[in-house]
Amino acid sequence: MATVSADRQLIDSLARIVGTDNVLATPQARSAYANDQWWYAIAAAAAGQAVSQPDVAVSPTTPEQVAAVIKLANQLKIPVTPWGGGSGVQGAANADRGGIVLDLKKLNRVRTIDRKSLTCVVEGGKVCKVFEEELNAEGLSFTHYPASTEWATIGGSVAARGSGVLSTKYGKIEDHILNLEFVTPTGELVTTPSVPRHAVGPELTQLLVGAEGTLGIITAATVKLHYLPKKRTFVVAGFERLADGVAAGRAIMTTGLKPPVMRLYDADAASHSLARAVETPLEQATLVMMFDGEYPELVDLEASLSARLCREHGGVMLPERIGEVWWERRYVFYYPPYAPELPSIWGTVDVVADFDHIEAVYEETTRAIRAACPAEYNLSLNTHFSHWYEWGSMIYARMKIPTGPADLTEAKELHDAIFQAGVEASLRAGAVMNDHHGVGIRLAPYMPAQYGEGMDTLRRIKQALDPNNILCPGKLNL
Numbered sequence: 229m230a231t232v233s234a235d236r237q238l239i240d241s242l243a244r245i246v247g248t249d250n251v252l253a254t255p256q257a258r259s260a261y262a263n264d265q266w267w268y269a270i271a272a273a274a275a276g277q278a279v280s281q282p283d284v285a286v287s288p289t290t291p292e293q294v295a296a297v298i299k300l301a302n303q304l305k306i307p308v309t310p311w312g313g314g315s316g317v318q319g320a321a322n323a324d325r326g327g328i329v330l331d332l333k334k335l336n337r338v339r340t341i342d343r344k345s346l347t348c349v350v351e352g353g354k355v356c357k358v359f360e361e362e363l364n365a366e367g368l369s370f371t372h373y374p375a376s377t378e379w380a381t382i383g384g385s386v387a388a389r390g391s392g393v394l395s396t397k398y399g400k401i402e403d404h405i406l407n408l409e410f411v412t413p414t415g416e417l418v419t420t421p422s423v424p425r426h427a428v429g430p431e432l433t434q435l436l437v438g439a440e441g442t443l444g445i446i447t448a449a450t451v452k453l454h455y456l457p458k459k460r461t462f463v464v465a466g467f468e469r470l471a472d473g474v475a476a477g478r479a480i481m482t483t484g485l486k487p488p489v490m491r492l493y494d495a496d497a498a499s500h501s502l503a504r505a506v507e508t509p510l511e512q513a514t515l516v517m518m519f520d521g522e523y524p525e526l527v528d529l530e531a532s533l534s535a536r537l538c539r540e541h542g543g544v545m546l547p548e549r550i551g552e553v554w555w556e557r558r559y560v561f562y563y564p565p566y567a568p569e570l571p572s573i574w575g576t577v578d579v580v581a582d583f584d585h586i587e588a589v590y591e592e593t594t595r596a597i598r599a600a601c602p603a604e605y606n607l608s609l610n611t612h613f614s615h616w617y618e619w620g621s622m623i624y625a626r627m628k629i630p631t632g633p634a635d636l637t638e639a640k641e642l643h644d645a646i647f648q649a650g651v652e653a654s655l656r657a658g659a660v661m662n663d664h665h666g667v668g669i670r671l672a673p674y675m676p677a678q679y680g681e682g683m684d685t686l687r688r689i690k691q692a693l694d695p696n697n698i699l700c701p702g703k704l705n706l
C-alpha cells in the first residue's frame with residue numbers, strides 16, 4: 229500500500245473522479261466496512277481485530293466513474309474490493325488486504341423497463357427490496373427474494389450467485405439475467421450480448437456470475453420480470469422418514485411441477501426452527517410448498533398433483549395455514565431478536581448434489597458436523613433442503629453454538645474445524661461445497677479440493693483478466 233503522501237495523492241485523484249463527498253478515509257467511515265455478515269468477521273470486528281481493513285471507501289455514481297477508479301487502482305496496483313449490501317455470509321466483501329472498498333449502492337437506477345419483453349435494465353447497487361417494491365407498484369416482480377432482501381444488492385446477488393425463496397420455479401440469480409454491464413479489472417466498460425441464449429461464442433455473462441468481484445465490477449444487468457401472481461396456494465406435508473420427503477420432492481421436480489417455494493425440514497429443524505416460525509408444534513420432517521401463477525386453475529392443479537405425490541410417498545397432509553404463516557413470517561427468523569448474536573458461533577454448511585447422492589450427502593455432512601463439535605458446546609443443527617432442481621437439491625445445515633470459547637482464536641479454531649468436517653464430508657459424499665452463499669474467505673481453502681485440475685484454468689483466467697491482481701486479491705483462492 230502507498231505511503232502517507234501517496235495516500236493524500238490517491239484520495240485527491242479519487243475525489244477528482246467521483247467527487248470529494250464520495251471518498252471517505254476517516255476511521256469512522258472506514259469502520260462502516262469492518263465486516264460483512266460472516267460470523268468470524270463480526271466476532272473479529274467486535275474484538276477490535278477487523279478482518280476488513282480498507283484504507284479508503286469510494287462510492288461511484290456512474291459506470292464511467294467505476295471504470296476510471298479501476299483504471300487508477302490498476303495503474304497504482306492498489307487492491308479494490310466491491311461492496312454491495314455487505315450481507316454476504318462467507319467474508320467475500322471484506323477488504324482483507326486493505327486498499328479501496330468500492331461501495332456500489334449509489335449506482336442504483338432502474339434505467340429502463342421493457343413491458344413487451346418483460347425485462348428491465350437495473351444498476352448493480354440497487355437494493356433487492358427497493359427494486360422489488362418499485363416493480364410491485366407497477367404490477368411486476370423480479371421474483372428474486374433472498375432472506376437478506378433488505379440489504380443485498382442486484383450486483384452482490386449476481387456476484388455471489390444468490391438464490392431467493394422462489395427459486396425452485398423462477399430460477400436462481402443466473403436464470404434471471406439476460407446480460408451484464410461490467411468493468412474489467414483493467415478498467416474497460418463491457419456490455420455482454422443482450423440475450424443469454426445465442427450461438428456467438430462462450431457465455432461471457434455467466435463468467436461474471438459467482439466470480440465474487442474477482443473478474444469484474446457489475447454495474448448493470450438486464451433482468452427478466454414477471455407479472456405479480458393472481459393466486460398463491462400452499463401445500464404442507466409431514467413425513468415419518470426424511471427419505472420419503474426427499475422421494476416426494478424428487479417426484480415433484482422430475483415430473484415438471486413447479487412450486488416456487490419447496491422446503492423440506494428434517495425433524496430437528498421442523499420441531500425447532502420451523503415450529504417456532506409457524507407457531508405450530510411439529511415433530512416430523514415437514515415439506516412446505518407454495519404454488520403461484522397467473523391462472524388460478526393451473527395453480528390449484530399443480531398444488532393438488534403435488535399433494536397427491538406427497539401422499540403416494542407416505543406423506544400426511546398438514547393444514548394449509550402452516551404454509552400461509554410460513555410465507556408471512558419467512559424473513560422474521562433471520563433478524564433480531566431471533567437471529568444468533570455474539571457470543572454464539574453460527575454458520576451454514578450449504579451444499580448441493582444430484583438426487584443420486586443427496587441422501588448420503590445429508591447423512592455424512594450432518595454426522596461430520598456433529599462429530600466435530602465437543603459435547604460441552606451444545607451444538608444445535610437444523611437442516612433443510614431449501615432449493616430444488618430437476619436433477620437434485622441443496623442442503624442447508626445451520627449450526628449454532630450458544631456460547632463458544634471466550635478466546636477469539638480458539639473460537640475460530642472450533643468454527644473452522646466444524647466447517648472443515650462438514651465440507652470435506654460433503655465432498656466425499658458427492659456434493660458441491662456451496663449452492664448459493666459463495667466462497668468468500670471461509671471456503672477459499674477448499675477450492676482446490678473442489679476443482680482439482682480446473683483450479684489451474686480458473687487461475688489462468690484470473691491472471692489474464694487481472695494481471696496486477698487488484699480485484700479482491702486472494703479471494704476464491706485464485
Ligand SMILES: Cc1cc2nc3c(=O)[nH]c(=O)nc-3n(C[C@H](O)[C@H](O)[C@H](O)COP(=O)(O)OP(=O)(O)OC[C@H]3O[C@@H](n4cnc5c(N)ncnc54)[C@H](O)[C@@H]3O)c2cc1C
Pocket residue numbers: 264265309310311312313314315316317320321332352353373374375376379380381382383384385386387388389390391392393440441442444445446447562563664665666700
Ligand atoms: C440474514 C441473511 C439472510 C440471507 N439470505 C440469503 C438468501 O436467501 N439467499 C442468498 O442467496 N443469500 C442470502 N444471504 C447471503 C447474502 O445476502 C447474499 O450472498 C447476497 O447475494 C449478497 O449481496 P450483497 O449485495 O450484500 O453483497 P456483498 O456481501 O456486499 O458482496 C458479496 C460479494 O460480491 C461482491 N460484489 C458486491 N457487489 C458487486 C458488484 N456490483 N460487482 C462485482 N462484485 C460485487 C463482493 O466483493 C463480495 O465478493 C443472506 C445473508 C444474511 C445475512
